[in-house]
Amino acid sequence: MILFVGAGPGDVELITVKGMKALQEADCVIYAGSLVNPKLIDTYCKEDVIIYNSAKMDLDEVIEVMVEMEKDNKKVVRLHTGDPSIYGAIREQMDRLIEHKIEFDVIPGVSSFVAAASRLKEEFTLPDVSQTIIITRLPGRTGHGEGGQLEELAKHRASMAIFLSVQSIGEVMVKLRKSYEARTPVAVVYKATWDDEKIVRGTLEDIEKKVEEASITRFAQILIGDFMSDKYSLSKLYDKGFSHMYRTAVSSEER
Incomplete structure (x- = not known):
């Protein structure tokens, strides 16, 4: 199983709990070294985790690592900056994994x-x-x-x-x-x-x-x-005069 994980924007505490657990269990992490905060790896990963910096790799090399790790039954995290669905270039990786019949999942992150x-x-x-x-x-x-x-x-x-x-x-x-x-x-x-x-x-x-x-x-x-800017209208959601399924409006006479 390959897990594509959103690393969040940088602060090591802004990764999701699910993403953090994935890092803690990972045998191998392939991370976008030019953008992902390396402190995430230092903070959450095992001491013997295998690390690859994808900033120095092309697509074929990334997939090759994933395929080899999958053959050895290793848990792989592909760590992307922010949320991987936004400018993450994950589609091309997922399509290649499908060709290799390798299962994968995506854990979103804070963009x-x-x-x-x-x-x-x-x-x-x-x-x-x-x-x-x-x-x-x-x-x-x-x-x-x-x-x-x-x-x-x-x-x-x-x-x-x-x-x-x-x-x-x-x-x-x-x-x-x-x-x-x-x-x-x-x-x-x-x-x-x-x-x-x-x-x-x-x-x-x-x-x-x-x-x-x-x-x-x-x-x-x-x-x-x-x-x-400073100009905006107040939301109707908390307006006393606005009714919705959880609250009945207060009339002007009752206010």
């Missing part, structure tokens, strides 16, 4: 975009502000399949989390300014929840300069949207 929001102490979805979150990135070498360029997605003016793009912060801002107002809040969170985390706040007008001054060129989330 860096929600970790970034937690460090900013912000809420992506606010009444009368935004009820939609767009997760995207600049195309880069992987291209794009849905036909949605960043400037097209920006037309929705939803809350947005942009992965893997801070190295091109200037290009990102140019594309976003075509739809978002210039004073729209932007935050860049470098290595959210890590010990060396950095947070830079600004607007579409000034965030590029601030990010350059902070020397942030990778490992960062770009968050944009009015969810980081």
Whole structure:
């Protein structure tokens, strides 16, 4: 059995309990060394665990290790950063395991975009502000399949989390300014929840300069949207005058 495990955003306590137990029982861990906090392995794995850093491996080499470990009845954890379903490149690995008739499962993790929001102490979805979150990135070498360029997605003016793009912060801002107002809040969170985390706040007008001054060129989330401003409506969920299946509204006369 191969377990694909979401390592979480960096803080060793932000892996799920199920993911932690998988690491504790693993005979072999293949981890994304360029992104996963190695303290996870030091904290949770057995002393005799076999470790592979996939940053130095290609797909064939990763699968070869999995196949050999499976032949020896070893428990293998493929440790991915954040949640493996977001920019995790796990589909190609799972398809290869199917070809080899090797069973696998996926344990989700805390994605860096929600970790970034937690460090900013912000809420992506606010009444009368935004009820939609767009997760995207600049195309880069992987291209794009849905036909949605960043400037097209920006037309929705939803809350947005942009992965893997801070190295091109200037290009990102140019594309976003075509739809978002210039004073729209932007935050860049470098290595959210890590010990060396950095947070830079600004607007579409000034965030590029601030990010350059902070020397942030990778490992960062770009968050944009009015969810980081001060104007929003209160939720109906806790409104005294709103009824739902668990509570009856209080009339204006009773208040």
